[in-house]
Amino acid sequence: MKTQLLAATAVALIGLGPLGVAQAQPAAQKPTPAQAKAFIDEAEAQLEALSLYVAKSAWVRATYITEDTQWLEAKAVGEEKELAAQLAMQAARYDGVAVDPVTARKLKLLKLYLTLPAPDRAGAAAELARLESRLDSTYSTGKFSYKGAPITLNDAEEIMRESRDPAELKAVWEGWRTVSPPMRADYAQLVALANEGAAGLGYKDAGVLWRDKYDMDPDAFAGEADRLWSQVEPFYKNLHCYVRARLNDRYGDAVQPRTGPIRADLTGNMWAQSWGNIYDVVAPAEVRSSYDLDELLVKAGYDPTRMVKTGEAFYSSLGLAPLPQTFWERSMITRPEDREVVCHASAWNLDGKDDIRIKMCTRVNGEDFFTVHHELGHNYYQRAYADQPYLFKGGANDGFHEAIGDFAALSSLTPTYLQQIGLLETTPGEAEDIPFLLKTALDKIAFLPFGLMVDKWRWQVFAGEVTPETYNEAWWALRTQYQGITPPGPRPADAFDPGAKYHIPGNTPYMRYFLAHIYQFQFHQAACAQAGWQGPLHRCSVYDQAEMGAKFNAMMEMGQSKPWPDALEAFTGQRQTDASAVAAYFAPLNTWLTQQNQGEQCGW
Numbered sequence: 001m002k003t004q005l006l007a008a009t010a011v012a013l014i015g016l017g018p019l020g021v022a023q024a025q026p027a028a029q030k031p032t033p034a035q036a037k038a039f040i041d042e043a044e045a046q047l048e049a050l051s052l053y054v055a056k057s058a059w060v061r062a063t064y065i066t067e068d069t070q071w072l073e074a075k076a077v078g079e080e081k082e083l084a085a086q087l088a089m090q091a092a093r094y095d096g097v098a099v100d101p102v103t104a105r106k107l108k109l110l111k112l113y114l115t116l117p118a119p120d121r122a123g124a125a126a127e128l129a130r131l132e133s134r135l136d137s138t139y140s141t142g143k144f145s146y147k148g149a150p151i152t153l154n155d156a157e158e159i160m161r162e163s164r165d166p167a168e169l170k171a172v173w174e175g176w177r178t179v180s181p182p183m184r185a186d187y188a189q190l191v192a193l194a195n196e197g198a199a200g201l202g203y204k205d206a207g208v209l210w211r212d213k214y215d216m217d218p219d220a221f222a223g224e225a226d227r228l229w230s231q232v233e234p235f236y237k238n239l240h241c242y243v244r245a246r247l248n249d250r251y252g253d254a255v256q257p258r259t260g261p262i263r264a265d266l267t268g269n270m271w272a273q274s275w276g277n278i279y280d281v282v283a284p285a286e287v288r289s290s291y292d293l294d295e296l297l298v299k300a301g302y303d304p305t306r307m308v309k310t311g312e313a314f315y316s317s318l319g320l321a322p323l324p325q326t327f328w329e330r331s332m333i334t335r336p337e338d339r340e341v342v343c344h345a346s347a348w349n350l351d352g353k354d355d356i357r358i359k360m361c362t363r364v365n366g367e368d369f370f371t372v373h374h375e376l377g378h379n380y381y382q383r384a385y386a387d388q389p390y391l392f393k394g395g396a397n398d399g400f401h402e403a404i405g406d407f408a409a410l411s412s413l414t415p416t417y418l419q420q421i422g423l424l425e426t427t428p429g430e431a432e433d434i435p436f437l438l439k440t441a442l443d444k445i446a447f448l449p450f451g452l453m454v455d456k457w458r459w460q461v462f463a464g465e466v467t468p469e470t471y472n473e474a475w476w477a478l479r480t481q482y483q484g485i486t487p488p489g490p491r492p493a494d495a496f497d498p499g500a501k502y503h504i505p506g507n508t509p510y511m512r513y514f515l516a517h518i519y520q521f522q523f524h525q526a527a528c529a530q531a532g533w534q535g536p537l538h539r540c541s542v543y544d545q546a547e548m549g550a551k552f553n554a555m556m557e558m559g560q561s562k563p564w565p566d567a568l569e570a571f572t573g574q575r576q577t578d579a580s581a582v583a584a585y586f587a588p589l590n591t592w593l594t595q596q597n598q599g600e601q602c603g604w
Contacts, residue, residue, distance in 0.1 A: 033103070036094040040106045040391075043087045047113070048352065048390040054080050055350040061133065062359060063332050065141055065340040070133045078129035081118040088113060088201055089120055102561075106391045109560065112213050113391075116190065116206065116507055117197030124193060131190045135183055135505035140342040142179030146172060153270070154335070154343055154361060160270050161277045166255045166263075170488040173265035180499030181492075187499060188468040190507070191461055198462075207462035210455070210509055214397055215563040222459075224577070225452060225511065228518055229482075231579035232448050235586065238593045239445050240484050241602035243267075243275060246282040261486035261604045264479075271501050272485050273450040275442040276367070282438070289428070289435040293366030293413070296423045304334050304362035310421060311372040314408060315380050318542070318549025323379070324354050335361035344502050345371050347378030347405075352393055353386050366413070373412040377405020385559030394560035396567035399515025404556065406520035407527070408542075413440065417541040427539075437538055437589035444517060445586065449482035451514030456482075457498060458510075472497055484604040519568075521581035526572035527552065537585045 031039075057076035061069040091110045099107070116132070118125035143150040159172045194206040203209040211218035240262065247266050248258040256263050268277025275282075283289075297307070308331075312323050335343055343361035350357065356379040362368050381404045385393055395401030411417050415427040415436065428436075457478050460466040466474040472495045479485045491497065498504045528540035530548040542548055555571040565575040583590070 031094050031097050033097055033099045036097045036099045036107065037103045039090065039094065040103055040110065043091070043110060044106065044390045046083065047087070051390075052351050055348070059348060059350060059357075059359075061137070062140075062342040062346075063336075063339075065137055065342070070137050074126070074129045074133040076129075077132065078118075078126035081114060081116075081129055082125035084110075084113045085118045085120050085125060085197060085200070088117060092202060105561070106389070109391045109394075111201055112209065114197075115210075115509060116194040117201055117209070119193060119196040120200050124196070128190065128193045128197075131186050131193070132507055135186050135190065135499075135507070136342070138183055138186075139179070139499070139502055139505040140344070141340050142176070144175040144178050146175055151175075157270055160265070161268055164250075164281070166251060166266065166488075169265040173270065173488060176270060177495060177497055177500045180496045180505075181494045183499040183505055184468060184471065184494075184496040187471075187496070187505065195462060205462040205464070207455075207459035210462075210511075211459070215565070225514065228514075228577060228579055229448070229452055232445070232518075232582055235583070235590050236445055236448055237484075237602055238590060238597060239441055240604075241597045241600050242593050243278075243282050243442075243446075244484075245597070245600055247278075250281050259601050259604070261480055261484045263488050264485045265488045267446075267485075271450065272479075272483065273447050275446045276439055279439050279442060282442070284434055284438065287431055287435060289432055289439070291415075291418075291424060291428070293369060293418070293423075294364075296418065297364050297366070297369060300423060302364050304360075304364065304368075307362055307364065307369055307372050308333055308358070308376070310369075311376045311412075313421070314373060314412060314417075314543060315376060317544040317546070318552065319546035320380055320549060320553060321383075323356070323376075326354065327356055327358075327379070330355070331357040332359045333362050344506070345375055347375040347382070349379070349382035349386075352390065354383070356382055370409045370413060373409040374402075374405035377408050380404070381556045384553055384556035385561075387557075388559040388561055392559045392561040396555075396558065396560060396562070396564035397515070398509060398512035399519055400564060400567065402512045402516030403519035403523060406516050407523040410520060410524045411541040411543055414539055414541045416539050417543050420541060420543050433536070433538065433588055434592050437586055440538070441586055441589055445582075448514065448517055449484075450479075451510060451517060453478040453482040454498075454501070454503065454510035455514075458504075480604070515577065518577055518579050518582065521585050522568075522572055522574070522578060523552075525581040525584065526574075536588070537581075538588075 054076040057073045061073035088111045091107045094107055116128060118128045143152055146156075153176060156172050156176050160169060163169055163172075191206070198206040198209045201209065203212070208218045211221045214221045214224075216224070244256065244262050245258060247256040247262065251266065256266055262272070264272040266278070267275045269275065302310075316322055332341065335341060341361070342359065345360040346358070348357045348359065349355060358375045358379065360368070360371065360375065362372065378401060381395065381401060382393075395404070415424055415432075418424040419427045457466070457475055460474060461471070472491055475498045476487065476491070487497075502508075503510050524540070525537060527542045527545070527548050528537060530551065531540070531542055531545045533540040552571060555567050558567050558570065568577070569575045
C-alpha cells in the first residue's frame with residue numbers, strides 16, 4: 001500500500017474561491033511561470049495538509065470493517081477525490097507554460113494523482129468513493145458455503161494450497177467466485193465515472209491515464225510491456241509445458257489433458273497466479289530438496305511477530321535504521337478474531353513521515369516469510385523518501401515500489417540467507433539448484449502472464465472494447481491467451497470472475513506487479529555485482545551488505561522526484577527495463593526444462 005493512501009481534504013487555497021473553485025481568469029491572460037509555481041506549491045500544501053485524516057479513515061475501515069467505518073472512509077476519500085479532481089483540472093491551465101523542471105514534473109503528477117479521477121461535478125466524487133469502499137468491503141467480507149458452513153477466502157486458500165482432490169478444488173474454486181457477481185453493476189458504474197473524470201483531464205479514458213504514469217507516451221508504454229513479455233514468454237511456455245505434463249501424470253487425461261490449457265484450480269492458488277503450492281506434484285523425481293521452509297520456521301519456533309522481526313533484521317543488515325516503536329504498536333500483524341478486516345497484505349505510511357505500518361494476517365509459512373520481506377520493502381522505501389516534497393513521495397514508478405520488497409525477498413528465500421540467519425546449518429550443494437529454481441519459477445515465472453493480462457483486461461474495459469455483458473468472456477480469453485489457463489468447468493451467465501481477484505474491486509493497477517517481476521531481478525543482479533558475489537546469481541544473498549545498502553537507499557531516497565530511468569540508472573547503471581537478468585537467474589532451470597519437455601507438445 002503506497003502513498004496514494006496519503007490523501008487530502010479541503011482547506012483554503014490561495015487563489016481559489018470559498019469552495020475551492022478556481023477564480024475566473026481573463027481569457028487572454030496567459031499564466032506566467034511564477035504563477036504556475038505558486039499554484040503547484042499551494043496545491044501541494046493543500047493535498048498534504050489533512051492527508052492523515054484520509055489515511056487514518058482508510059486504515060480503520062481496513063482493520064475494522066463496519067457500515068460506519070465504510071461511511072467514514074467513503075466521506076474522507078470523496079473529499080480527497082473532489083479536491084484532487086479540481087486541482088488536476090486547474091493544473092491543465094499551465095500546459096505550455098515554460099516552467100522549471102521540478103514544477104513541470106509536479107504539475108504532471110498532480111494531473112495523475114488519482115488512480116480513478118472523479119468527474120468535476122457535484123456528487124460525483126462522493127459517489128465514486130462510495131463505490132470504491134463498497135466494492136473493497138464486499139470482497140473483504142466475502143464468504144461462501146462449503147460443506148454446510150461459511151468459509152472465508154483465507155480458509156479457501158488453505159484448501160487450495162493443501163488439497164489434491166480435483167472435486168474439492170473445483171468446489172472451492174467455484175465457491176469463492178460466487179462472491180463476485182454482485183459487484184459487477186457497481187464496477188460498471190465505477191468505470192463510467194472514472195472515464196468521465198479522465199476525460200475531464202484530457203484523456204481518452206482512464207486506461208490511457210494509467211499508462212501515462214510511466215514517463216513515456218501511453219501507447220509506447222503498452223508496447224514496452226509487450227516487449228518485456230516477449231523476452232520471458234518462451235521460458236514461461238517451457239515451464240507451462242513441464243507443469244502440465246506433471247499434472248497429467250498425477251490426475252490423468254479426464255482431469256488434466258496432456259495438451260492444451262492447464263485447469264486453473266489445479267495450480268494450488270485461487271487465481272492460478274503462482275504455482276509454488278503444487279511443488280510436491282511437479283518436483284523433479286531424481287533429486288529432492290533437503291529442506292522445507294515451512295517446516296524450518298515451525299521447528300525454529302517462529303511466530304508471526306518473529307517473522308516480521310526477521311524481516312526488519314534483513315534491512316538493518318543493509319545499514320537501514322530499525323523500524324520505529326510505533327510500527328510495532330500500530331501494525332496489524334495477525335488476523336483479529338473479533339471483527340472483519342482486509343487480510344490482503346499491505347504496507348502503509350499514514351503521515352508521510354514515520355508512521356509506517358503493515359497490515360497482514362500473517363501465518364508461519366514460507367509464503368508469508370517472503371511476503372513479510374516484501375511488505376517491509378514498501379515501508380523502508382516510504383521512509384527513505386519521506387523528506388521529499390509531497391508530490392514526490394512515491395516510487396520512481398509503481399513497479400519500483402513492488403520490486404523493492406521483492407528484490408529483498410529474492411535473497412530471503414535463498415539457502416544462503418537461511419543459513420546466514422540460522423534456519424539452515426549448511427547450504428545444500430549444487431545438486432539442489434534445480435529444485436530451488438523450480439520452486440522459485442513456479443511463483444515468479446508463472447506469475448508474469450497473469451501480471452500482464454489483468455491490466456490488459458482493464459484497459460479494454462476502460463476503452464469500451466469490453467462491456468459488462470462480456471466482462472467474463474474477455475477475462476477468460478486473455479487468461480487463456482497469455483497464461484494457457486482454463487476454468488475447471490463452464491462459467492455461469494452472471495459470473496464476474498475478475499471481481500474474485502482483490503485488485504479489481506480494490507482498484508489497484510496491476511501492471512506494477514508485472515514490472516516488479518522484471519525489476520527485482522535487474523536490481524538483484526546489480527546488487528550482487530556490487531557485493532562482489534562470484535557464484536550463481538540464484539544463490540546470491542545481499543544480507544549484511546551495508547555498502548550496497550547505502551547505494552540502494554540513495555535510489556529509494558529519490559522517490560518520484562526524477563523519471564524512473566534516472567532512478568534505475570542510479571542503482572543499476574542501466575536506463576532501460578531489461579528481462580535479461582531473469583534469464584540469467586533461471587538459466588540452469590530453463591536448460592533442464594527443455595530436456596524434460598522432449599517429446600511433449602508444448603503450447604496450447
